[in-house]
Amino acid sequence: MSCGGKQIVTSEVSEIVLMTESFEFRDGAVQQTAVTLLAERAKTGDTAAFEQLIIWYQRKVVATAWRMLGNEEDAKDAAQETFLKAYKYLKSYDSRQDFSGWLYRITVNACRDLARKRQSREQFSSFEAEQEAGRFDHLRSPEDVEAAAIAAQERRLITEALQTLTEKERAAIVLRDLEGLPTDEVAKILGSSQTTVRSQVSMARAKIKAFRDRVLSRRKLL
């Protein structure tokens, strides 16, 4: 019977997935309903439902973690830690709250923990590191490789700029400017007031501009 029960559960998960595919996933109401249904199923121990949540959110979580930490390996570890913590504390998740915000909060905390543990590690992804990881293997022409190298260089610069910020400023600007969340939601995720978030974001933008000015003046000299 347990096997039959599992089949029923699985079919329900696939029904939820079909429901979201039939609509535009960006439709907030449909997305929220589907996520809530899956989270409720995952709470009861349905791993298929949790797997579907991973599929939907893994890109978002990895992107945030990468922007916070600056390299792929740490981003992967942080994302893994985020999903494991999410599964562990799923029982404390209230279906009325936004699952995405709840997951962002876990992601930010996981990144902070990991950053403290691995302060000694090389912090930024370089072109060479990406090349070693086989990121440019699919590129055929030398022009493509050159363009990829320039993009990697620019990526590294922006990552360096983000690393000049404090931990809280970085989290605030990543969520507000790069993830595009509204200030009140960022405040909820970071557990601080909107005024504090505005202040952190303002400071972060000014620092990033100062960093970019330095880079531009160095290029002019060269």
Added chain:
Amino acid sequence: MNCHRVTALLPLYVESDLDTAVMQEVAAHLSRCAECAIQAQELTASQAWLRGQTLPDFDERFFAELKRDVMREVEKPRLRLWQMLFGQLQRKPLWVAVSAIIVMSALAFYAYQQRGQQGLALSAERTIEQNAPAIQAYTIPANNSAPPVVQKVSNKGSVNASRHHFGMRRQRAKQPLPKLPEIATEPTYIAGGNQEPAIVKQTDTTAPPEMTRIEFQTDNPKIRIIWFVPKVTETPKVDTE
């Protein structure tokens, strides 16, 4: 609104993070101040540069590995303690048996030691009860005319203290104490109210031979402290050539 204030607000202005009224004020200032307008343009360009950051090309293999690793941990059965022990028993019965014997031996040794300490504490208490003399307190009149009034105080306090030390105060506090030898020695009377404390040592001949009596006169002439300590026997000197 002056340039200093506008410069401080620009990082929020470029992303429309200010209230409508403040936004309008800043916009009005920028329309007439070229320097601030340039700063605003630079900040806008900086924000565009930041947003232009492309993510590394995370391929499907990356996400597949991530999902696989997470799901492996999630689906890993969570064993309870007895399940883990039972599993170990099946796999390594000899090791489990040896570990169990070591743990049992350690517990037995601990229990034996506790009993030994308890017996030692009881015998120490009995020795104190038998050897301790009665403690006497003397009330001395201030004008030196009346003879000192002697009040007997039982040695319960000292015995209780010893019990308290061993953590057995409540269990044995009500048991009758053995009769102690009476001390007939007259106390040494020290006159004078405000004189320096004087220490008088005297060997009590009537007390049990192994105890020494010590009297201590406090600042208050009415209070004198007397106590007994075990006599320290001096080891004879042996001259060697």
